[in-house]
Amino acid sequence: MDNVTSAYLNYTQSGTFVTDGKVVNFTNLAFNGTDSDYPHALEDSMNQFLHNWTDILYYGNAVLGYWGLVMVFGAICNWLPLIFSSCRPAGPVPNWFRKNVILPAAIGKKRMQNYKLFQVIEFYMPSRLESIILLGFCVVITIVLTINMSYVQSDSLIFTNYQAHLRYLANRTGIISTMMLPLVILFSGRNNILQYFTRWNHSVFIMFHRYIARMMVTFVLIHAISFTIALGPNYNAIMKDPFMIWGTVATVAGMIIFFQGMLYFRRRWYEVFLAMHILMAVLFIAGTWRHVVKLGYVWYVYAATGVWILDRLIRIVRLVSFGFPGADVTLMSNETLKVVIKKPAHWQPTPGGHVFIHFLRPSCFWQSHPFTCATSPQSEDHIVLYCKVKGGVTHGLYQYLMTLPGKTAKIKVGVEGPYGETSGAKKSESAVFIAGGNGIPGMYAEAVDLATKSTFESRRSIKLYWIIREYRSLYWFFEELQSLRRLDVETTVFVTQPNNEQDIDGLKTLLVTNRVEEVLEKDIKDNTSEITFEDDFTDLKNKIAFHLSRVSFVDGRPNIGELV
Ligand SMILES: Cc1cc2nc3c(=O)[nH]c(=O)nc-3n(C[C@H](O)[C@H](O)[C@H](O)COP(=O)(O)OP(=O)(O)OC[C@H]3O[C@@H](n4cnc5c(N)ncnc54)[C@H](O)[C@@H]3O)c2cc1C
Structure with missing residues (x-):
């Protein structure tokens, strides 16, 4: 060259x-x-x-520009209705658009649930709107890879037609992949400023991060293969050069990320995936850095590194500023961990937002897991998290708590957050919140926030629907449901397996302890009807209905279409 x-x-x-x-x-x-x-x-x-x-710079900018345009479009659509009430989308056309384009999965009915192909290829289905955006990305990529690729006759003095095309392709894919790197890193960060700009949540950015990163690694692979062919007999000599060795390191690291980042692995061995992902990403960036440092595109690597370091620094500051308090962790109904944490005075949870929590135990202190948090109904100074027991850190805690009296322990925690945004429901005349299982804390927090801030003039209809499998799940969310009686939130609980009595003892005990009687003393006095508590399941349901008199219970599955 x-x-x-x-x-x-x-x-x-x-x-x-x-x-x-x-x-x-x-x-x-x-x-x-x-x-x-x-x-x-x-x-x-x-x-x-x-x-x-030289034109590759423009082609790379076209790719970045595409994402810039998409985000500006997203920001306009999400901010305008919040700022100007007249821009709120209402009526049949916006509703049709929401129902048929924005919300549904591109194909099939399930979003955010894994689809399977050939046993090991698992994936989440993006929404139709997200798919259109990704399709647009593919169109831009196709254009930048094919535009101005023509071969000029006399190139035969420098290269053959075949050689020239190999080199054009190699240069283009190499440079554009380097230019995509800052975007890939920025989209993956927890403290991505673009979340505030667009009001898209982290999971949307993570989904785009995956697709852009896959494209970037594919480009790197094409770059490596086409240069390998183009170098021909010079390959062995050039490969000894450190810049080629580092380029190879980056290519291999990128390919490893490509495969180990598959949903199949993420779902089964999340922590192994995460550790490998970070290690390989470091190697990818270091390799790219050394590979391009003399070629003029190293500023993109600096930008990517800067974004990553900044994100990590902000995470540490957030973690340290919360402090490391002792949390009360209790296993409830043998299915959920209730984590109550005293928060610092300056720290406020975002309704519907989440935190990343580290349980500071030797077996898992380095892991941070996202859980929705809400202010505790018992104390404004505490936040509460409800963590479903799964197979990793939550299962470790489950096993530990099972050995303790009362299935409860004080555990030091680190809390990073709050993350996530409150939905735009506060600008609507009516709001319907629907949650399944452990998804309730976020919906509850938003409904409570909305009802608390609702004035007589701005009075709006707020409905909260919670779908649970068994009645036992009421146990861990009982206090919150009770606290709703003071608020104007129309609450309905659907129980899909209403006759399942497994692990119901906690709920039974709660219903006959003095604590609940005390809390509900006023309600009981106000209630003129006589309730007799016997020990069968039907009576238990009566008792639940009595204590949670402002909550409606429906046995069976809801028809979501009808609810909305
Ligand atoms: C924004 C957000 C809010 C959430 N809020 C709640 C909540 O309020 N209550 C609740 O019960 N669950 C919530 N979850 C899910 C919760 O984070 C996972 O169930 C939890 O991390 C599982 O921990 P584990 O080690 O026991 O799981 P594992 O059995 O190891 O994994 C179970 C599943 O969780 C995923 N997972 C594991 N670790 C993480 C991690 N660090 N980050 C993201 N996903 C992970 C895995 O891919 C796997 O699919 C939330 C998730 C997100 C993204």
Whole structure:
């Protein structure tokens, strides 16, 4: 490349045309000196090659520009209705758009649930709108890979047609992949400023992060393969150069991320995935850095590294500023961990938002897991998290608590957050919140926030629907449901397996302890009907209905369409 560049410079500075009548010595070139068009053709071919090189900057910017436009569009659509009430989408057309484009899965009915192909290929289905955006990305990628790829005849003096195309492709994929790197890192961060700009939540950015990163690694692979072929017999000699070795390190690291980041692995071995992902990403960035440092695109690597370091720093500051209090962790109904944490005075949870929590035990202190948090109904100074027992850290805590009296323990925790945004429901006349299982804390927090801030003039209809499998789940959310009796929130609980009595003892005990009687003393006095508590399941349901008199219970599945 250096030879071509210096030859081109030499040519532009001191070259003369044959037609100028000066004598030119062509003896060193494999060229038929009788062709007087040769110098022009040579100029064209060099221009083609060098413009292909320099224009890649524009092509890369087109890719970044596409995402910029998508985000500006997203920001306008999400901010305008919040700022100007007249811009709130209402009526049949926006509703149709929401129902048929924004919300549903691109294909099939399930979103955020894994689809399976050939046993190991698992994936989440993006929404239709997200799919359209990703399709647009593919169109832009196709354009930047095909535009201005034509071969100029005299290139045969430098390369053959085949060689020229290999080099164009190699240069393009190499440079554009480097330019995509900051975007990939920025989209993956928890403290991505673009979340505030667009009001998209982290999971949307993570989904785009995955697709852009896959495209980036595919580009890196094409870059590596096409250069390997183009180098031909020089391959072995050039591969000894450190910049090529680092390029290979980046390529291998990228390929490892490509495979180990598959949903199949993420779902089963999340922590292994995460550790490998971070290690390989460091190698990918370091390899890219050393590979491009002399080629002029290292600023994109600096930008990516800067974004990553900033995100990590903000995470540490958030963690430290919360402090490391002892949390009361209790296993409830053998299915959920209730975590009550005293918060610092300056720290306020975001209704519907979440935190990342570290349980500071030797077996898991390095892991941070996201859980929705809400202010405790018992104390404004505490936040409460409800964590469903799954197979990793939550299962470790479950096993630990099972060995303790009362299934409860004080555990030091680190809390990073709050993250996430409150939904735009506060601007609507009516709001319907629907939650399944452990998804209730976020919906509850938003409904409570909305009802608390609701004035007589702004009075709106707020409905909260909670779908649970068994009645036992009421146990861990009982206090919150009780606290709703003071608020204007129409609450309905659907129980899909209403006759399942497994692990119901906690709820039974709660219903007969003095604590609940005390809390509900006023309600009981106000209630004129006589309730007898016997020990069968039907009576238990009666008792639940009595204590949670402001909550409606429906046995069976809801029809979501009807609810909305
Ligand atoms: C924004 C957000 C809010 C959430 N709020 C709640 C909540 O209020 N209550 C609740 O019960 N669950 C909530 N979850 C899910 C919860 O984070 C996972 O169930 C939890 O991390 C599982 O921990 P584990 O080690 O026991 O799980 P594992 O059995 O190891 O994994 C179970 C599943 O959780 C995923 N997972 C594991 N670790 C993480 C992690 N660090 N980050 C993201 N996903 C992970 C895995 O991919 C796997 O699919 C929330 C998730 C997100 C993204």
